[in-house]
Amino acid sequence: TSIPSVRLHDGHEIPQLGYGVFKVENEVAADVTTQALEAGYRHLDTAKVYGNEEGVGRAIRTAGIPREELFVTTKLWNDAQRFDDAIAACEASLERLGLDHIDLYLVHWAVPAQGTYVEAWKALIELQERGLVRSIGVSNYPAEQLQEAIEATGVVPAVHQIELHPYFQQRELRAVHAEHGIATESWGPLGQGKSDLLENPVITGIASAHGASPAQVVLAWHLASGIVTIPKSVTPSRIVDNLAAAQLTLTADEVAAIDELDRPDGRGGADPATKTS
Ligand code: NAD
Numbered sequence: 001t002s003i004p005s006v007r008l009h010d011g012h013e014i015p016q017l018g019y020g021v022f023k024v025e026n027e028v029a030a031d032v033t034t035q036a037l038e039a040g041y042r043h044l045d046t047a048k049v050y051g052n053e054e055g056v057g058r059a060i061r062t063a064g065i066p067r068e069e070l071f072v073t074t075k076l077w078n079d080a081q082r083f084d085d086a087i088a089a090c091e092a093s094l095e096r097l098g099l100d101h102i103d104l105y106l107v108h109w110a111v112p113a114q115g116t117y118v119e120a121w122k123a124l125i126e127l128q129e130r131g132l133v134r135s136i137g138v139s140n141y142p143a144e145q146l147q148e149a150i151e152a153t154g155v156v157p158a159v160h161q162i163e164l165h166p167y168f169q170q171r172e173l174r175a176v177h178a179e180h181g182i183a184t185e186s187w188g189p190l191g192q193g194k195s196d197l198l199e200n201p202v203i204t205g206i207a208s209a210h211g212a213s214p215a216q217v218v219l220a221w222h223l224a225s226g227i228v229t230i231p232k233s234v235t236p237s238r239i240v241d242n243l244a245a246a247q248l249t250l251t252a253d254e255v256a257a258i259d260e261l262d263r264p265d266g267r268g269g270a271d272p273a274t275k276t277s
Contacts, residue, residue, distance in 0.1 A: 003042065003246050006228055008158040009181040012135045014104065015071055016223055017246050018043030019239070020187070020230035021052055029055035030062075032234045037063040039240045045230040047075035047108055048093055057097035072099060073230075075108040075139060076124070078277060081116035086123030090132055105133040106161055110141040113276045117141065121149040121157075137161065139187070140272035143176050150180065161185040164227065166218060166258050167197055167266035185228040187269075190215055194268040202261060206254045212245075219245035221258045 005013040019036040021029050021044070029052035033044060037059060046056045053074060060070065074097065080089040090105060105124055110117040117138075124136040137159030138146065150156050160177055164170045164186035177184050191197035198204075198214040207217045215231070219242060222229040231242045250258075 003040070003243070004223065006183050006226070008135055008183055009156060010135055010158050012103070012158070014135070014159070014183065014228055015041075015043035016228050017041075017219065017243060018045050018071070018073070018228070018230040020045040020232040021056060022047070022050055022187075022232055024050070024052055024232070024234060026052045026055040028234060030058045032239065033059035034062060035236055036239050037065060039243050041239075041243055042069055043071040043073070043230070045073045046097075048077045048080075048089060049075070049108065053093055053096040057099065061098055067099075071103045072097065073104040073106065074102055075106040076120060078109050078111050078114065081107070081111070081114060081120035081123075083119055083123045083126075086120055087127065090123075090127050094132060101131065102133045104135045104137060104159060106137045106139045106159065107141070108139050109275055110138070110145040110272055111275055111277065112142065112145055112273060117145050118149050118152045121155070122153060125153060125155050135159065137182075137185075140270075140275070142273045143173055146173075146176065156180045157182055159183045159185050159228070161187055162272075163188045163267060163269045164222075165189055165191045165197060165266075165268075166200075166203070166221060166261040167191060167195055167263045168268065169259070169262040169266075171262070183228055184226070185230065186222055187230065189222050189229040189231050190218055192268050195266075200261065202257050206250065206257070209254075210248060212248050213241055215242060216245040216248050217250070217254075218258075220248040220250050221255060224250050224255050
C-alpha cells in the first residue's frame with residue numbers, strides 16, 4: 001500500500017494516514033498495533049494517558065520493521081506541563097515504548113486555566129534540541145494559546161493535532177496553521193461514532209459511487225484536504241479498510257459536497273478553551 005507523506009516545516013516527513021489507539025487497553029494495543037503494522041500502517045499515534053505505550057512498543061519490536069520506516073507519535077499529559085516534569089515524562093514515554101527517539105511529541109492539551117502551556121512548549125523545544133524527539137507539536141491549543149506559544153519562543157509547532165471531521169472542519173484554526181506552515185492533524189476523523197456522520201446521505205452516496213465504505217470516503221476527504229489523519233479501529237477488517245482510503249481519490253465536486261457538511265455545533269469532544277485538567 002502506498003501512503004502519501006506530508007513534509008513538515010522542520011524537514012521531516014509524516015505519513016498522512018496513521019493508526020490511532022485511543023481507548024485501547026495495553027494488552028489489546030499490542031495485538032491491534034501488530035495487525036495495523038501487518039496491514040501496512042507505518043505511523044502510530046499513542047499518548048501517555050492512553051496507558052498503552054508499552055503495548056504499542058512491544059508490537060513495534062515484534063514487527064521488526066526498520067525504525068526509520070516507522071513514525072511514532074506520543075503526547076505529554078496535562079499533569080506534567082512544568083518544564084522538568086515534561087522532560088521526565090518524555091524520558092518515561094521513551095522507556096515504555098522501548099525507543100531511543102520519538103518521531104513526533106505533542107503537548108496533549110493546552111489547558112489554558114493551568115497557565116503552563118508555554119512552559120510545556122519550551123520543554124518540547126529542549127527535548128528536540130537534546131535529540132529525544134525529532135518533531136514537536138501541540139494538540140488542542142486554541143488559536144490564542146497557539147499564537148502565545150509561538151510568540152514566546154519563536155518556535156512554530158510542526159503539527160497541530162485537533163478534533164476535525166466533516167461535521168467540525170476547523171476552518172479558522174486551519175487558516176492560522178496555513179499562515180505559520182503548521183501541518184493540521186485530525187483526531188476523531190470519523191466522528192468517534194458520536195454522530196450520524198457515517199450514515200450521512202452525502203457520504204453514503206459518494207461511497208456507493210466508488211464502491212467504497214463511508215469511512216473510506218471520510219478519510220479520503222481528510223487526505224484530499226491536505227490533513228494528516230489517524231483513524232482508530234480494533235476490528236481487523238476496518239483496520240485494513242481505513243488504510244485503503246489512501247487509494248480512493250474523490251472528485252473536486254465530491255470534496256466540495258463534503259465541505260458543505262460543516263456545522264457550527266459539530267464539536268464532539270471537549271472544548272480546548274475551557275478544559276481544566
Ligand atoms: P475516530 O474518529 O477514529 O473513530 C473511531 C471509531 O470509529 C471506532 O472506535 C469505530 O467505532 C469507528 N470506526 C473506525 N473505523 C470504522 C470503519 N471503517 N467503519 C465504521 N466505523 C469505523 O476517533 P478516535 O479514535 O477518537 O480518534 C482517532 C485517534 O486520534 C485516536 O485513536 C487517538 O490516537 C487520536 N486522538 C487524539 C486526541 C487528542 O486529544 N489529541 C483525542 C482523541 C483521539
